Amino acid sequence: MKVVLSGALLRFAEYTKEVDVEAHTLTEGIEQLTTRFPRLRPVLLDGDGRVRLTHQLFLNGEQVARGDYAVGAAPLPVAAQDTLFVLTAVAGG
Amino acid sequence: MQPASVLRIGMTALASCIGTQLVDWRVLKKEHRTTVVIVGVRLAYLRAFDFFSAPQIEVDAGLVARRGGRFLELDCRLGPPGAAFAALTVLNRPVRLSGTDALDATPADLDASLLARFTEDEHDGSAVPRPVLDRISALEVGGELLDEGRLAFALSRADCEIADQWQNVRLPDWAAAGRERLVFAAADPRVKTGLSEPMSTLLAEFRRPMYLGDEGTVHTRAYDSNDGALAFVHEVRPAAPGTGGPDGACAVAVEEFRIGGVA
Numbered sequence: 001m002k003v004v005l006s007g008a009l010l011r012f013a014e015y016t017k018e019v020d021v022e023a024h025t026l027t028e029g030i031e032q033l034t035t036r037f038p039r040l041r042p043v044l045l046d047g048d049g050r051v052r053l054t055h056q057l058f059l060n061g062e063q064v065a066r067g068d069y070a071v072g073a074a075p076l077p078v079a080a081q082d083t084l085f086v087l088t089a090v091a092g093g
Numbered sequence: 094m095q096p097a098s099v100l101r102i103g104m105t106a107l108a109s110c111i112g113t114q115l116v117d118w119r120v121l122k123k124e125h126r127t128t129v130v131i132v133g134v135r136l137a138y139l140r141a142f143d144f145f146s147a148p149q150i151e152v153d154a155g156l157v158a159r160r161g162g163r164f165l166e167l168d169c170r171l172g173p174p175g176a177a178f179a180a181l182t183v184l185n186r187p188v189r190l191s192g193t194d195a196l197d198a199t200p201a202d203l204d205a206s207l208l209a210r211f212t213e214d215e216h217d218g219s220a221v222p223r224p225v226l227d228r229i230s231a232l233e234v235g236g237e238l239l240d241e242g243r244l245a246f247a248l249s250r251a252d253c254e255i256a257d258q259w260q261n262v263r264l265p266d267w268a269a270a271g272r273e274r275l276v277f278a279a280a281d282p283r284v285k286t287g288l289s290e291p292m293s294t295l296l297a298e299f300r301r302p303m304y305l306g307d308e309g310t311v312h313t314r315a316y317d318s319n320d321g322a323l324a325f326v327h328e329v330r331p332a333a334p335g336t337g338g339p340d341g342a343c344a345v346a347v348e349e350f351r352i353g354g355v356a
Contacts, residue, residue, distance in 0.1 A: 007257040007304025043195045054197035061335030091256035092128035092198040
């Protein structure tokens, strides 16, 4: 799966816009992403490892419902050709 | 004075009003974890004004809490004393910072302690208008579509603020670039009014921010309003599929040019 990061997150990912991860589920993909870029973890995930409410995920152009990646949710399968956009909803700079 | 310059002055006025009517910006961000983002702009040029019109201008500005702190509205008038040449209204949405280094935030109404700092006459509970949508609807129904075009752009850091999110004050320049491209390529002579006459109004609505490195297009349509104005409707759309606002646009703007110039 290809993960595309938005500008507000780029500084925590060494300004890498696109990252390839080998994942079978969305959660695995996020885990690999934050393992590769450890500084991204506290920005993207809260203390329970959930994606913060301030960020939104779009899988192949469709917004992923928050319930699909909540703790305890059924794993959301992803495929190698999928593209996941990770966007910051709004920043308060 | 170009819209982007008026808007930048408006942002300085906003910071000043927040400091005097609420609290120091630094306190607002650090202690209240609150800041604001622009969601709407209305700019009306009231009369002709150029370099020789006055040696200096004054900015008369004030902030009003709307809908119980859901929005903060800045009203500004710019010009020499008693002779304003521009009226600017900027609608802002308070947001609550998450506390991370990304300065990521979520919309949140102004908290009670801040809201209480506004005087009684600085509260407005009336509905917040959406003049951009109203004007576009009127143009689509009663206007004549003259031409349309697209202009690609990419966001550099020079276009962004500290969180690498776009500066809203850049929108007028992107809209102008889209309009100018249309004017130079236009077959219909009416479209030339977009460069030959001064702007009379600018309306803008921001729906979702774009960020450093994002690519997008400005889709511009020119209308004869059939009520004496040439209007340019601009939709700023991100290249990444599905990541725009509800209708796909991150921002929408309407520029208007009164045939014969500012009244």
